[in-house]
Amino acid sequence: MNITIISNHYYPEDSGIGLYSAGMAEFLAQKHTVKVIAATPYYPQWKIYQEYDKKGLFSAEVINGVEIFRFKQFTPEIPTFKGRIFQMIHFFIGSFFNVFKIKKNDIVIVVMPFTISAILGLAVKTFRGGKLWIHVQDFEFDAAFETGISNKKGFLPRVVFRMERFIFNRADFTSTISNGMLNKLETKSNTKKYFFPNWIDHSKINPDLAKPSSLFDISKFNILYSGNIGAKQDWDFFIDFVSACQAIKHVQIYLIGEGAKRKEVVESLKQFQNCKYYPPVRYEELNDVLCNADLHLLFQKNTVIDTVMPSKILGMMASAKPSIVTGNEYSEVRYNLEISEGGFYFHRDKKLQEIMEVLNFLIKNPVQSKIIGNKARKFVIEKYSIESVLSQFQNDIEMV
Known part of the structure; x- marks a missing residue:
């Protein structure tokens, strides 16, 4: 043809x-x-x-x-x-x-x-x-x-x-x-x-092939958002989350990406010691970055329902690490995370306290965190x- x-x-x-x-x-x-x-x-x-x-x-x-x-x-x-x-x-x-x-x-x-x-x-x-x-x-x-x-x-x-x-x-x-x-x-x-x-090309996003990433501090619990820094994400809530995490000394948050909101978001984050910004990495480096994080974040606005299915969620899940995602109650991302048992999805208001509880649970239970991450990877390999x-x-x- x-x-x-x-x-x-x-x-x-x-x-x-x-x-x-x-x-x-x-x-x-x-x-x-x-x-x-x-x-x-x-x-x-x-x-x-x-x-x-x-x-x-x-x-x-x-x-x-x-x-x-x-x-x-x-x-x-x-x-x-x-x-x-x-x-x-x-x-x-x-x-x-x-x-x-x-x-x-x-x-x-x-x-x-x-x-x-x-x-x-x-x-x-x-x-x-x-x-x-x-x-x-x-x-x-x-x-x-x-x-x-x-x-x-x-x-x-x-x-x-x-x-x-x-x-x-x-x-x-x-x-x-x-x-x-x-x-x-x-x-x-x-x-x-x-x-x-x-x-997802799970041969390229594969924790078994990942090399240590120089971006991360291995002595910390590393939390990652990697992707577009645009209008579809809830950056006000992201900043609130970074602020709340200051009380946990061994947590480090990384924002990696580019987009229309990058300048104002990065400027707002300068006040926090526990968050670092890096520009996008090459695709060849993405596996090392995704698979060396301990936890992935994706904070979406509640108003975005099904106009978009974020492609980044597949890479997050393929890395065999758990994810915390926010968004609309009827989002398909919620369905995928819940049916796979590969992460945590929040759609209600005033969810920061619940997310902090999940974060502390994952920090204190690394074995359970690994089980959740492996379920996420198994799901995307089977379905996507x-x-x-x-x-x-x-x-x-x-x-x-």
């Missing part, structure tokens, strides 16, 4: 959507001809990578058997709602020219966000034939409203949601990464739908291994 993938995020972005789009493309390229239309890499720093900034508006390269056509899109330093809309439009306009570099097509897979990229997919289908598959990694408009980036009332929200529904209903097939998001997709589209979750997820997806697209 001739497969076209349109994804704003792609390698060398090595976290989130970029990681999964590249993994999907390279897996399919083992059997099919795969070409990708992508943006110039910028995430999570919200700054175009230096090696790509020197290139022109259009560039092409071949990586691991996949040919990639890129356009250097506008990238706002602070990703406001309007800034993101402008970025989407600019990417669309420039990438439209890359559509005509696709000579043959049997199926075009559009990874959302960006929603407007689906129109590029329709263009590929119109000019080169084949079918259109829209895969939703993030309901970007819902997420913007739920996290407070934009007001849900007004002319612009009405327009973008109508556009979103119109686009979904022009696809032949749609898919998304969690059951909750699949339910949301049912309200937005009449097309045939598939469950296509993110996956790269081999089973991508093999099933490949079967699905070959059957359509």
